[in-house]
Structure formats: structure tokens, C-alpha cells
Amino acid sequence: MALTTEAAEDISIEELNAQIETLKKRLDAYESKQTSKQKGILELKTAQTVLTIGGRIDLYSNYSWPEATYSAKSIPLESSGENGQLNMSAKYSRFWIKTRTPSIYGPIRTLIESDFNGVPGTETNTNSYGLRLRHAYIQVGNWGVGQTNSAFNAQATLDVLLIAINDTLVRQPLIRYKIYEDRSYTYDISFEQPETTLLDPDANIITPKDDVLPDVIVRLAYHSDWGKLGFSFMGRYIVQDQAQLSNGTALELLEVLAS
Numbered sequence: 001m002a003l004t005t006e007a008a009e010d011i012s013i014e015e016l017n018a019q020i021e022t023l024k025k026r027l028d029a030y031e032s033k034q035t036s037k038q039k040g041i042l043e044l045k046t047a048q049t050v051l052t053i054g055g056r057i058d059l060y061s062n063y064s065w066p067e068a069t070y071s072a073k074s075i076p077l078e079s080s081g082e083n084g085q086l087n088m089s090a091k092y093s094r095f096w097i098k099t100r101t102p103s104i105y106g107p108i109r110t111l112i113e114s115d116f117n118g119v120p121g122t123e124t125n126t127n128s129y130g131l132r133l134r135h136a137y138i139q140v141g142n143w144g145v146g147q148t149n150s151a152f153n154a155q156a157t158l159d160v161l162l163i164a165i166n167d168t169l170v171r172q173p174l175i176r177y178k179i180y181e182d183r184s185y186t187y188d189i190s191f192e193q194p195e196t197t198l199l200d201p202d203a204n205i206i207t208p209k210d211d212v213l214p215d216v217i218v219r220l221a222y223h224s225d226w227g228k229l230g231f232s233f234m235g236r237y238i239v240q241d242q243a244q245l246s247n248g249t250a251l252e253l254l255e256v257l258a259s
Helices: 002-036 247-258
Strands: 041-045 050-056 060-064 085-089 094-101 108-115 132-140 143-149 171-181 185-192 215-224 227-235
Touching: none
Parallel strands: none
Antiparallel strands: 041 050, 050 094, 060 085, 094 108, 108 132, 132 143, 143 171, 171 185, 185 215, 215 227
């Protein structure tokens, strides 16, 4: 009876291993099928690493009256723009390379992404735009290092976003650690590149002393079937040395920063 039981257990283990291998193959086939459905993406696989090369060609055109802009700080408050302005550009076209490799520390994922929204050329002849770095990032398990979306953003993710979303946009060098709790709660702790600009009482831009400590970002998020709820907090050390402020003005500046 003991031999029969041990033999049955051995057979069960072998069957279980076979089922696991079958599920792995089905999962790989499903991921490959899903990726192949996305236009503009080429995926190459080795025994361990999946290399994905993709991009998009993006041509946008808009006609505004008076002349307007997508930048909130540049919206004309008076009738100062040209009376009618046609804009066309392909500078938002993108190119990216991603990899995914399993390891004993968790999946190792990398992303390098660029677009052409850098230094603009002239519209007279070439309509050229400079190549610009968007993401250069590596993620090992819960750790992430490089340049990507700030943890302050609602979409603090390594994945390439193929469509526009309504979100705050901060993209900068960082070191981030993400904690998962039952997949319903996530916690992000991130040390990020600091850069401060202030306004004096005359609305002049002040660039304070060089930042000496990184920003500390903490983000809490709850994920549910109805959506996602998140809270972000930022701590920054600021030293102001570019203007002579009276005590009253300094107090007003501190009140603005506190708000």
C-alpha cells in the first residue's frame, strides 16, 4: 500500500509539472498574440529575454483663432495672437525599445523611448525637430532607476502609453521603490531630481540656489473595479538666495509655498 501511494504521489507531481509547463506555453502564446495585435510593434524572443521595438507616426494639425497654444502659461489673455494660425507637425512621433527578462529577483524590465519634440528647426525649409529623450529606465522587482514618470503622477508606470491621458506630467531622473499589498493598495516611495522656480511680488521668475537634496515623493493608491483613488505628497528642501526680500515679503512667499 505504501509503494502504491508513493507511486501515485510521484505521478501526481509529474502531471502537475506537465500542467505548469503547458500553462507557461499558453501564457507565452497569449502574450505574443496580444502584442502582435498592436500596430507598429515588433517583438523578438530568446530563451530568457523578450525584446520589443515599437513606435508611432503622429501628425497633428490645428487651426486657431486667435493664435493659441497647448501650453497653459502661453495662452494669450488679450487679442495679441495672429488672427488665424494653421499649425501642422509630426514632432510627437515616437520610437521605443523595451526588454523583459525573468530573474530570481523578479522581472527585469527596461525602456528607452524618444520623440522629436526637442529643439525646433525652421518651418521655412526643413521643419526639423531635435530628438528628445523621454524615458530611460530599468526596473528590477520593486525597484526602479532612471528617467521616467514621477511617482507624483497618477500614471507612474514603466509601460509606454499609446494614447493621451488627463494627468499631471512630471518626467525626471529618480530612484523609486513600489510596495504591493494584495494588489488593491500600492505604495510608492521615490527620490527624484529637484528643480525649483519661484515668483517674486513683481511676478519675476527667481531661480533659487542649486538644489542640494532630492525631492521625496510618497504616493498611496487604491485600485478597485470602479477605478483608482490616489494621494501624492512631495517634500522639497528650498534655499532662496537670488533676491533681497523684506520680512513682510518673505512671510508672503512662505505662505504661498505652504499653500
